Amino acid sequence: MKKVLALVLAFVMVFGLVGCAKPAEPAAPAATTEQAPAAAEAPKYKIAVYTSTVSQNEEEFRSAEQAQKKYPDIVVTQTYPDNFTKEQETLISNALALVSDPEVKVLIMNQSVPGAAAAFDKVRAARPDVLICSYQPAETDIIAEKADVVLQADDAAMGYEIPKQAAALGAKVFVHYSFPRHMSYPLLAQRREVFKTECAKLGIKFVDATAPDPTGDAGLPGAQQFISEDIPRKVAEYGKDTNFFSTNCGMQEPLLKTALAQGAIVAQQCCPSPFHGYPGALGISIPPEKAGDSEFMLGEIKTKLAAAGGTGRFSTWPFPISMLSTAALVEYGKLYAEGKLTGKNDPEALKKAYAEVSNGANIRFTNYTTKDKDGKDVTQENFYLLWADYITF
Numbered sequence: 001m002k003k004v005l006a007l008v009l010a011f012v013m014v015f016g017l018v019g020c021a022k023p024a025e026p027a028a029p030a031a032t033t034e035q036a037p038a039a040a041e042a043p044k045y046k047i048a049v050y051t052s053t054v055s056q057n058e059e060e061f062r063s064a065e066q067a068q069k070k071y072p073d074i075v076v077t078q079t080y081p082d083n084f085t086k087e088q089e090t091l092i093s094n095a096l097a098l099v100s101d102p103e104v105k106v107l108i109m110n111q112s113v114p115g116a117a118a119a120f121d122k123v124r125a126a127r128p129d130v131l132i133c134s135y136q137p138a139e140t141d142i143i144a145e146k147a148d149v150v151l152q153a154d155d156a157a158m159g160y161e162i163p164k165q166a167a168a169l170g171a172k173v174f175v176h177y178s179f180p181r182h183m184s185y186p187l188l189a190q191r192r193e194v195f196k197t198e199c200a201k202l203g204i205k206f207v208d209a210t211a212p213d214p215t216g217d218a219g220l221p222g223a224q225q226f227i228s229e230d231i232p233r234k235v236a237e238y239g240k241d242t243n244f245f246s247t248n249c250g251m252q253e254p255l256l257k258t259a260l261a262q263g264a265i266v267a268q269q270c271c272p273s274p275f276h277g278y279p280g281a282l283g284i285s286i287p288p289e290k291a292g293d294s295e296f297m298l299g300e301i302k303t304k305l306a307a308a309g310g311t312g313r314f315s316t317w318p319f320p321i322s323m324l325s326t327a328a329l330v331e332y333g334k335l336y337a338e339g340k341l342t343g344k345n346d347p348e349a350l351k352k353a354y355a356e357v358s359n360g361a362n363i364r365f366t367n368y369t370t371k372d373k374d375g376k377d378v379t380q381e382n383f384y385l386l387w388a389d390y391i392t393f
Contacts, residue, residue, distance in 0.1 A: 045337035046076050047106040047330055048098035052113070053079045055220060057249040059275055060110050063326035066292055075330065076104065080113065085181070085215045088115045095119040099127045106333030110326050111136035112143065112150075114181075120146035131336045131344050133329045136271075136322065140186045141370060144380040148344035149332070153272065153321050154366065154385035155187040159194025163202055165390055166243035166267040169313055173205045173238040177227065177246035177255075179213040188247055195245075205238070214250045224254045231258040243267050252277030256314070260305065265313045268390070273320035274298050282308075294319045302393045315392040319361055325386075327357040345382040354386075363388055 049064040051057070061079065068075040078094050081087040092115065099107055107123060109116055112134040120132050124146070134147040143150050166174055176195060183189050199206040211227065214220040227246065235242060240263040246255050252269045256277045259266050269276045274297040279286060282304040290296040298318065305314055331353040335341050341349050347365075354363055368383035 044103050045074065045105040046101060046103045047071070047074055047108065047333045047337070048104045049075055049077050049326060049330070050095060050098060050107065050109045051077070051079055051326075052111065052249075053082055055250070056082050056214070057111065057271075057322070059249075059271065059273060059320055059322045060326070062275075062291075063110065063320075063323040066323070067326055067330045070327075071330065071334075074334070076101070080115075082220070083215050084113045084115055088118070091115045092119045092122055096122055096126060099123050099130050104130065105337040106131045106133065106329075108133045108326060108329045108333065109135065110322060110329075112138060112147075114138045117142050117146045131333060133333065135325045135329065138185050140368075144368070144383045148382060149329070149350065150368075150380070150383040151325055151329075151386060152187075152384075154364075154387040155191045156194070156385065157387050158268070159191040160198055161387075161390075162245065162268050163195060163198040163204060165315055165392075166265060167202045167204060169243070169265045169267055169315065169392070170241050171204055171243035171265050171267070173207060173234075173242040174199045175207045175209050175234050175238075175242055175244050177209045177211040177230075177244070177251065178248070179211055181213050181215070182247045204243075207234070207238070209234070211246065211248070211251065214248055220250045223248065223251055227251045227254045228258050231255065231264065232262055235262040235264055240264055246270060249276070253280040256281035260308055260310045260314070263309065263313075267315055269316060271322050272317035272388070272390075273322060274301055274316055274318070275320045275323065276316070278316075292320075292323065298391065298393075305393045311393065313393075315390045317388045318391045319358055319388070321386060321388070324354070324358055328353040331356055347384075350384070361388065 049067055051060040051064045054061040064077040068077055076098065078098055080091045080094055084091050095107065098104055107130055116134060116137060117139045123130060123132060132147040134143055134150045136152045137143040137150055163174060174195065176192060183192065196206045212218050212223045214223040231244060243265040244255055244259050246252065247270050249270055256266055274294055278284065278301050282301060284300045284304060305311055332350055335349055336344065351365060364387040366385045368380045368385055369377050370380060372378045
């Protein structure tokens with residue numbers, strides 16, 4: 001009996017301490033005891049962000065880093081091989097490894113290079129519950145069937161807008177750098193044809209220039225060296241009022257740097273953003289506290305270009321659409337994991353996610369339209385094209 005009384009007294013003392021000097025009120029400790037299991041049973045989830053390496057596209061890689069920094073307990077990251085065209089098995093196995101964790105409820109791939117469709121098929125078979133989000137897909141015509149939400153900058157609109165912007169900056173010649181692999185991407189090929197037509201309307205000479213594929217034998221360094229050496233040749237041939245455009249992310253830094261040195265024009269990079277190619281091309285150092293700060297970067301670009309005589313010859317979008325898309329898809333993924341969407345494709349929630357991470361920037365959303373076997377237009381309801389206005393430096 002003494003042992004029982006001793007135990008009772010011990011419990012009373014413990015609960016008295018927990019109850020903040022109210023030992024006579026058992027309700028407080030009882031509530032504390034009941035709440036502990038509820039917290040332990042709270043739903044857990046993770047969001048996987050799958051990107052290129054820093055050497056292929058720093059913006060995509062950094063966007064994953066920033067998402068993980070913002071949500072360290074939620075976001076997990078992985079990269080696919082630089083030579084993804086030859087290492088498809090690794091690309092697919094990395095995606096499967098990410099969703100092998102049952103807590104992963106969302107997979108975001110930025111950008112969705114060739115092989116993404118096959119990876120999504122494998123993910124879907126293994127984890128049908130996972131929300132699959134694809135940004136900047138290469139396999140345009142089939143990706144909407146593989147992913148739940150697909151987004152990319154509006155390449156079709158760029159076909160019209162980039163030549164118009166180049167003309168506004170004084171361009172008389174438009175040089176288009178690409179290679180066969182990229183020209184096999186439907187939207188990029190269609191955009192090239194629109195470029196040619198619009199340039200003709202504007203009285204601009206369109207020049208096709210084949211560059212080395214960065215996934216080829218010479219790799220990215222070889223492709224970058226070609227750009228650095230070829231732009232001076234083109235300026236010598238066509239003059240300084242030449243706009244240069246490349247379809248490849250890894251070529252943007254040497255393209256911007258060399259075009260500036262040659263007094264030429266760049267109306268827009270392949271992926272419009274103040275962070276895409278400009279920091280390296282202009283030697284801009286970004287303090288840690290300014291990482292992802294578009295206003296800071298825009299100011300630095302303007303100052304550097306002015307000092308080098310490039311004012312009025314360069315332009316881009318006022319925010320990094322690729323990085324912005326990772327951030328928006330993470331917010332959208334959180335809503336999905338928390339059961340707050342109307343379905344895997346919830347357009348209003350998606351637009352709100354973009355508005356949230358862009359501080360209300362004016363971004364236009366349209367749906368991608370393709371053709372069926374009879375040649376009729378088919379709207380892809382889960383495939384969104386994004387557009388924003390230019391800022392000229």
